[in-house]
Amino acid sequence: MKERLLAIVALTAILTGGVLWLVGEPGWADAAWGVGAAVVLIPLTVDTVRSLLPGDVGVDAIALVAIAGALILGEQLAGAIVALMMSGGGALEAWAAGRARRELRLLVERAPRIAHRHGAEGVEEVSVEQLVPGDLVVVRAGEIVPADATVAGSVAVVDQSALTGEPLPVTIPAGGEVRSGTSNAGNVFNARVTRPASESAYAAVVELVRTAESDRAPFTRLADRYAAVFLPFTLAVAGLAWAASGDPVRGLAVMVVATPCPLILAAPIAFVGGLSRAAKAGVIVKGAGVLERLGSVSAVLLDKTGTVTSGEPDVDRIVPLGTMDEDEVLGHAASLDQLSVHVLAESLVSAAAARGLTLHVPTEVDESPGRGIAGRVNGRRVAVGSTGWLQERGYDGVRAQADTALDGRDGAGRAKILVGIDGELEGVIVMADHLRPGADRIAAELRDAGVERVALLSGDRLDIAQEVAAALGIDEVYAEQQPADKLRVVEEVRRSTSGAVVMAGDGINDAPALALADVGIAMAGKGATVSSEAADVVVVVDRADRIPFAVRVGRRSLDIARQSVVVGLGLSVGAMGIAALGYLPPVWGALFQEVIDVAVILNALRALRG
Numbered sequence: 001m002k003e004r005l006l007a008i009v010a011l012t013a014i015l016t017g018g019v020l021w022l023v024g025e026p027g028w029a030d031a032a033w034g035v036g037a038a039v040v041l042i043p044l045t046v047d048t049v050r051s052l053l054p055g056d057v058g059v060d061a062i063a064l065v066a067i068a069g070a071l072i073l074g075e076q077l078a079g080a081i082v083a084l085m086m087s088g089g090g091a092l093e094a095w096a097a098g099r100a101r102r103e104l105r106l107l108v109e110r111a112p113r114i115a116h117r118h119g120a121e122g123v124e125e126v127s128v129e130q131l132v133p134g135d136l137v138v139v140r141a142g143e144i145v146p147a148d149a150t151v152a153g154s155v156a157v158v159d160q161s162a163l164t165g166e167p168l169p170v171t172i173p174a175g176g177e178v179r180s181g182t183s184n185a186g187n188v189f190n191a192r193v194t195r196p197a198s199e200s201a202y203a204a205v206v207e208l209v210r211t212a213e214s215d216r217a218p219f220t221r222l223a224d225r226y227a228a229v230f231l232p233f234t235l236a237v238a239g240l241a242w243a244a245s246g247d248p249v250r251g252l253a254v255m256v257v258a259t260p261c262p263l264i265l266a267a268p269i270a271f272v273g274g275l276s277r278a279a280k281a282g283v284i285v286k287g288a289g290v291l292e293r294l295g296s297v298s299a300v301l302l303d304k305t306g307t308v309t310s311g312e313p314d315v316d317r318i319v320p321l322g323t324m325d326e327d328e329v330l331g332h333a334a335s336l337d338q339l340s341v342h343v344l345a346e347s348l349v350s351a352a353a354a355r356g357l358t359l360h361v362p363t364e365v366d367e368s369p370g371r372g373i374a375g376r377v378n379g380r381r382v383a384v385g386s387t388g389w390l391q392e393r394g395y396d397g398v399r400a401q402a403d404t405a406l407d408g409r410d411g412a413g414r415a416k417i418l419v420g421i422d423g424e425l426e427g428v429i430v431m432a433d434h435l436r437p438g439a440d441r442i443a444a445e446l447r448d449a450g451v452e453r454v455a456l457l458s459g460d461r462l463d464i465a466q467e468v469a470a471a472l473g474i475d476e477v478y479a480e481q482q483p484a485d486k487l488r489v490v491e492e493v494r495r496s497t498s499g500a501v502v503m504a505g506d507g508i509n510d511a512p513a514l515a516l517a518d519v520g521i522a523m524a525g526k527g528a529t530v531s532s533e534a535a536d537v538v539v540v541v542d543r544a545d546r547i548p549f550a551v552r553v554g555r556r557s558l559d560i561a562r563q564s565v566v567v568g569l570g571l572s573v574g575a576m577g578i579a580a581l582g583y584l585p586p587v588w589g590a591l592f593q594e595v596i597d598v599a600v601i602l603n604a605l606r607a608l609r610g
Helices: 002-022 026-052 060-074 076-104 200-213 223-245 248-258 261-280 288-294 303-310 327-339 343-354 387-392 400-408 443-447 464-470 482-495 508-516 530-534 545-582 585-607
Strands: 114-119 122-127 135-137 151-152 154-158 168-170 189-193 284-285 297-303 312-318 362-369 372-377 380-385 414-421 424-432 453-457 477-478 500-505 519-523 535-537
Touching: 002 026, 026 060, 060 076, 060 223, 060 288, 076 248, 114 261, 135 585, 151 303, 151 545, 223 248, 223 545, 248 477, 248 545, 261 288, 261 585, 284 288, 284 372, 284 545, 288 443, 288 500, 288 519, 288 545, 297 303, 297 482, 297 508, 303 380, 303 453, 303 464, 303 500, 312 343, 312 508, 327 343, 327 372, 327 380, 327 414, 327 424, 343 387, 343 414, 343 545, 362 464, 372 387, 380 387, 387 400, 387 414, 400 414, 400 424, 443 453, 453 482, 464 477, 477 482, 482 500, 482 508, 500 508, 500 545, 535 545, 545 585
Parallel strands: 297 453, 297 500, 453 477, 500 519, 519 535
Antiparallel strands: 114 122, 114 135, 135 189, 151 189, 154 168, 284 535, 312 424, 362 372, 372 380, 380 414, 414 424
């Protein structure tokens, strides 16, 4: 906001002074230009002094000397033009960062806030902070487990994908441990609290995020990196010009044309173009600093579940074993699952709808959470679920039949749902977590973009992770990774890699690694709130190929920014030589600097294109 107001004031002063000069009031024109320059000079002086105190010498110091010198030597118009370029460049950079942050910020909404606790007068609603070890809580269907606890009384079916990355629900028997942050994917169950909410799994993951974020160095503006060389060079040339001619205005002319507007404008405009280009493709980048780091990426770490895979199990194939075809097997199973609370039931119903199957309303329904469901569909007895569930209902030999039919081809990372009808096993429905669209070429595209190292991280077993890695063309695999393990992998890769390291993930369990990596990329979606908050880049479309796309945009933006800086500085150095010889007065030098600025802007705007 400050930079924008200063730019408006400087522009207004230049236009007002121009009108006054045209109507024959040069004195008032100089006054207007002087006011515009002074208004920018005051805050610029404060900011420059603040940066000098810790030893950070930025290119703003050149502009400070040029504006102040112009006012002292009576070159108010030159000072006002330099002031406009300074404030305008700062406003543009501030707008770019603010726009990105404003559009991207995602709040951490998954954290449990309330719990339903058994008390003397029944079940009461309390805040999670009131829970203590030993409390008995009720976890309703769909609710988030409020604190680490053990299952009491009956089995629990929980969705642990937010913490472990595993998309398939897990059945936990009585006495088994359930962690905070997981959600109830089955019927209501009771749980005995074992740790306060502040010490539970979810709180530990959030604390890991905060620790990892504090380890990352802040972004330094690209322009300031050239100041250490360019600032003393400019002062030396200006001093020589003054000493050789005896005219301080000639030294001022050198400072005016050396004012680093190409440095101030080139990087933010190129990065704003990159931000816009990425946003159009559904990739939201949180600021120009992130794009700069993307431009120097040499290693990319990919989480498996929810990043390169969808994270939502779907019907992979149907194996008929009796007299029914695939549609009939699926139709009976989906009809019964219409009344199921199991997380896979919705996938079966959706698959049946996609095939245009007619579903019937089941009757006499009996469900055991996490094991199976039975009932009548269109007059026939139907049982859907695990091997043990069907065996309890008189389906003998189903395990051998299913194993023979599948022939071991559907072991890793797949759920098998048996479908029995009227005492006979009619089929097996295989559920799998499929690759996201665009994931099949993600490794090749990353390598084409200049990434030297691509690895897959997963909380799953090694055989599951290797199967997915083979499909993606990835050789380096880290399996059975907990949040702390992923942090160690990121740290190891950062130590052994010269460039920046990208971590791409989805679930809450990925958030610490996203925060520690040089660039964290979150695939927005189910369970991604914490990871999105910790990430630098958020992909809001369901396409894994947006990850290499983000790397390409970063490289292009950084290349254009650097090119603009080099070309702009080259022109400025040439103009400095002309000014030092006395052929370029301050005002004309400032106008020539405007020409350089236009050239820089036109070049930087190429970042908007593909």
